[in-house]
Amino acid sequence: MRRRARxxxxxxxxxxxxxxxxxxxxxxxxxxxxxxxxxxxxxxLGVALAILGPVLRRGYLLRYDLVFVPxxxxxxxxxxxxxxxxxxxxxxLLAVGLSQLVPGDIAEKSLLAGCLALAAVxxxxxxxxxxxxxxxxxxxxxxxNPWVYGRLHLGHWAVIAGYAALPWAYAWVLxxxxxxxxxxxxxxxxxxAGGLAVVLGGPAMVLxxxxxxxxxxxxARRWRAVVAGCATLVGLTAPWLLALTNRGGAIDLDExxxxxxxxxxxxxxxxxxxxxxxxxIWSRYAVPxxxxxxxxxxxxxxxxxxxxxxxxxxxxxxPSPAWWGLLAGAVLGTVIAVVPxxxxxxxxxxxxxxxxxxxxxxxxxxRLLAPxxxxxxxxxxxxxxxxxxxxxxxxxxLVMLAPVLLLPGLAWGLGGQLDPVRYPAEWSTVxxxxxxxPAGGSLVSLPxxxxxxxxxxxxxxVLDPAPRAFRRPVIGDQDVLVGRERIKGESRDxxxxxxxxxxxxxxxxxxxxxxxxxVLIQTDQPGGTAIESRFADAExxxxxxxxxxIRLADGGSSGSARTVGxxxxxxxxxxxxxxxIALLYPAARLRRMxxxxxxxRRDRQ
Amino acid sequence: MKASFxxxxxxxxxxxxxxxxxxxxxxxxxxTITNSNTKxxxxxxxIIVYGER
Numbered sequence: 001m002r003r004r005a006r007x008x009x010x011x012x013x014x015x016x017x018x019x020x021x022x023x024x025x026x027x028x029x030x031x032x033x034x035x036x037x038x039x040x041x042x043x044x045l046g047v048a049l050a051i052l053g054p055v056l057r058r059g060y061l062l063r064y065d066l067v068f069v070p071x072x073x074x075x076x077x078x079x080x081x082x083x084x085x086x087x088x089x090x091x092x093l094l095a096v097g098l099s100q101l102v103p104g105d106i107a108e109k110s111l112l113a114g115c116l117a118l119a120a121v122x123x124x125x126x127x128x129x130x131x132x133x134x135x136x137x138x139x140x141x142x143x144x145n146p147w148v149y150g151r152l153h154l155g156h157w158a159v160i161a162g163y164a165a166l167p168w169a170y171a172w173v174l175x176x177x178x179x180x181x182x183x184x185x186x187x188x189x190x191x192x193a194g195g196l197a198v199v200l201g202g203p204a205m206v207l208x209x210x211x212x213x214x215x216x217x218x219x220a221r222r223w224r225a226v227v228a229g230c231a232t233l234v235g236l237t238a239p240w241l242l243a244l245t246n247r248g249g250a251i252d253l254d255e256x257x258x259x260x261x262x263x264x265x266x267x268x269x270x271x272x273x274x275x276x277x278x279x280x281i282w283s284r285y286a287v288p289x290x291x292x293x294x295x296x297x298x299x300x301x302x303x304x305x306x307x308x309x310x311x312x313x314x315x316x317x318x319p320s321p322a323w324w325g326l327l328a329g330a331v332l333g334t335v336i337a338v339v340p341x342x343x344x345x346x347x348x349x350x351x352x353x354x355x356x357x358x359x360x361x362x363x364x365x366x367r368l369l370a371p372x373x374x375x376x377x378x379x380x381x382x383x384x385x386x387x388x389x390x391x392x393x394x395x396x397x398l399v400m401l402a403p404v405l406l407l408p409g410l411a412w413g414l415g416g417q418l419d420p421v422r423y424p425a426e427w428s429t430v431x432x433x434x435x436x437x438p439a440g441g442s443l444v445s446l447p448x449x450x451x452x453x454x455x456x457x458x459x460x461x462v463l464d465p466a467p468r469a470f471r472r473p474v475i476g477d478q479d480v481l482v483g484r485e486r487i488k489g490e491s492r493d494x495x496x497x498x499x500x501x502x503x504x505x506x507x508x509x510x511x512x513x514x515x516x517x518x519v520l521i522q523t524d525q526p527g528g529t530a531i532e533s534r535f536a537d538a539e540x541x542x543x544x545x546x547x548x549x550i551r552l553a554d555g556g557s558s559g560s561a562r563t564v565g566x567x568x569x570x571x572x573x574x575x576x577x578x579x580x581i582a583l584l585y586p587a588a589r590l591r592r593m594x595x596x597x598x599x600x601r602r603d604r605q
Numbered sequence: 606m607k608a609s610f611x612x613x614x615x616x617x618x619x620x621x622x623x624x625x626x627x628x629x630x631x632x633x634x635x636x637t638i639t640n641s642n643t644k645x646x647x648x649x650x651x652i653i654v655y656g657e658r
Contacts, residue, residue, distance in 0.1 A: 231621040283656030449653055481655055482655055
C-alpha cells in the first residue's frame with residue numbers, strides 16, 4: 001500500500017523521462033534572460049564585434065599603453081614592487097591571471113571585448129527606458145563616442161574597464177535609493193559585481209566612480225552607504241595603496257604633465273565644445289577623423305544637447321537624489337577636466353598636484369568625463385523613447401545610430417589601425433633564460449626610452465614590453481615625450497640608472513653596483529646599436545635577431561627573483577577578502593552591511 | 606527594527622580611515638623629508654613620442 005501510494009500514477013512498463021535537474025533551471029534561466037534582455041545581449045555582442053571584429057584572429061595588439069606578452073609571469077609589475085608608481089596594479093594581475101588560462105593574445109582581446117560589451121550592456125540596462133530601441137541607443141551612446149575612441153587608441157584597456165563598470169556602480173546606487181518594484185534594471189548582485197571592476201581603471205576611474213555615485217547617496221542622506229561604499233573601494237584598492245606606501249618616498253609627479261595632458265580642443269568648437277561632445281583628449285593622434293570638420297562637430301554638439309535634454313526628461317523616472325546626483329557628478333568631472341585648459345587653471349591644478357598627495361589622479365583629466373558620458377547615454381536612450389512614444393517613430397532608429405554615423409572611425413578596429421602581430425621568436429628565448437635564473441637582481445632595458453617602435457608591429461609607439469615579460473624588476477626609462485616636452489617619470493631606480501648611463505665608457509660596473517644582473521638591448525630600436533657597443537667587459541648571454549642579452553658578473557646576486565614582499569601579499573589579501581565578502585552568496589549578510597550599509601531585514605534592498 | 610552598533614562595520618570603516626590617513630601621513634612626511642633625485646639625468650634619448658598636442 002505504501003509503495004502504491006508513493007507512485008500512484010506510474011503505469012507498469014512505461015519509461016518515465018525525468019528532467020535533468022542540473023541543466024533544466026540553468027537553461028530556463030538563460031531563456032528567460034535572453035527573452036527579457038535580448039536587445040542588450042545583441043548590443044554587447046554587436047559592439048564588440050563591430051569594433052574588434054578584424055582583430056579577433058590570433059596575435060597581439062600592441063599600441064601605446066596596450067602591451068600584452070606571451071606567458072607573462074607574476075612579476076614585479078603585477079605586485080607593484082618597483083620604485084615607479086604602481087599604475088598597473090591591480091589590472092595587471094587580471095591580465096596575467098587570465099593569461100595563465102588562455103594564451104595572452106586571447107586574454108587581451110577577451111578583456112577588451114568584455115570591457116566594451118560590459119559598458120554597452122550596463123548603460124542600456126541602467127537607462128530608465130523600456131523600448132528596445134531606446135535601450136540600445138543608451139548602450140550605443142555610452143560606447144560609441146570620442147572618449148572610448150581616444151582611450152582605445154592609446155591602449156588604455158584598464159581605464160575602459162573602469163569606464164565600463166561605472167553604469168553598474170550607478171545601478172547599485174539606484175538599488176540603494178529605490179529597489180526596482182518590477183525587478184527591472186540590473187539585479188543587485190550583478191550591479192555589485194560589475195561595479196567592482198571600477199578599481200581596474202586606477203585612481204582616476206575610482207575618482208570618477210566616487211564623483212558619479214557619492215553625490216546621489218549624499219543627497220539622499222544615505223551616509224552609511226557612502227561610508228560602506230568608500231570602505232569597499234579602499235579594500236579593493238588596497239594593493240595599489242600598499243604598493244604606493246611600500247614604494248616609499250614622495251609622489252613627485254612632473255608638474256609639466258598637467259599642461260601636457262590637459263584637455264585640448266579637437267573640434268572647431270573650442271575646449272568646452274570638444275569636452276561637451278566627449279572629446280578633448282590631449283593627444284592629437286587619438287582624435288577620430290572628421291571631428292575637426294564643422295558639420296561633424298556641430299552635429300555632435302546637437303546630439304550632445306539632445307542627450308542632455310533627454311536626461312532632463314528622465315527626472316520623473318528616477319529618484320530625485322539619483323537624478324541630481326548624476327548631474328552633479330557629471331558637472332564636477334567636467335569642471336576637473338576643463339580647468340587645466342582654462343587661463344590660470346593650469347597653475348591652480350599644478351599647485352594641487354604638487355602639494356596634495358594622490359591628486360595626480362586628475363592629470364589627464366578627460367578621463368573624468370566618464371560621468372558626463374553616462375549622463376548623455378541615459379539621455380540619448382530617453383530621447384529615443386520619447387520619439388517612439390510621441391509618434392516620430394521613424395526618427396528613432398536614426399537617432400539611435402547617430403553616434404555610429406558621427407564616428408565611423410571607431411568601427412572595424414579603429415578603421416584598420418588595430419592590427420594583431422606576433423612577437424619575434426627571440427623574445428621567448430630571452431625570456432626563458434632570464435626567468436629561469438633564480439638569482440636576484442634587476443634587468444635594465446635599453447636603449448633608454450620608455451616607448452618602442454617595432455617594425456614588425458607597424459612602427460606604432462608602444463610601451464616597452466620588457467617589464468611585463470620578466471619576473472624580476474625591470475628598470476627602464478619612465479619619461480614620456482609629449483611633442484617636444486619631456487615629462488619626467490617617478491622612478492628613483494630609473495634616475496640612478498639614467499645617471500649611470502650618462503657617464504662615458506662602459507656602464508656595466510656602475511649598473512652592477514645598482515644591483516643590476518641583466519641588460520637587455522633591443523638593437524632594432526633607435527640608439528640600440530650604439531648602446532650595445534658600450535658594454536665591453538660584460539658576459540654576452542644571447543644575441544638573437546633584435547635582442548642582445550648581457551649578464552653582469554656578480555650583479556644583483558643577493559636575494560631571489562621569485563620572492564614577493566609582504567606589502568603585495570597583504571594588499572591582495574585585503575582585495576580578495578573584500579571580493580569574497582562582496583560576491584559570495586553565504587556572505588550575503590556581510591555584503592549588505594559592507595556595500596549598502598544596511599543590515600536590518602526591513603531595509604533589505 | 607532599529608539599527609544597532611555593528612562591530613564589523615565599525616572595524617572596516619576604522620581600518621579604511623586609518624589606511625587613508627596613514628598613507629597620507631607617509632606620503633606627506635616623505636615628501637618633506639626626502640628631496641633627492643630631482644635633477645633629471647641628461648641621458649641621450651631616442652625620439653619616440655607618446656603623443657603630440
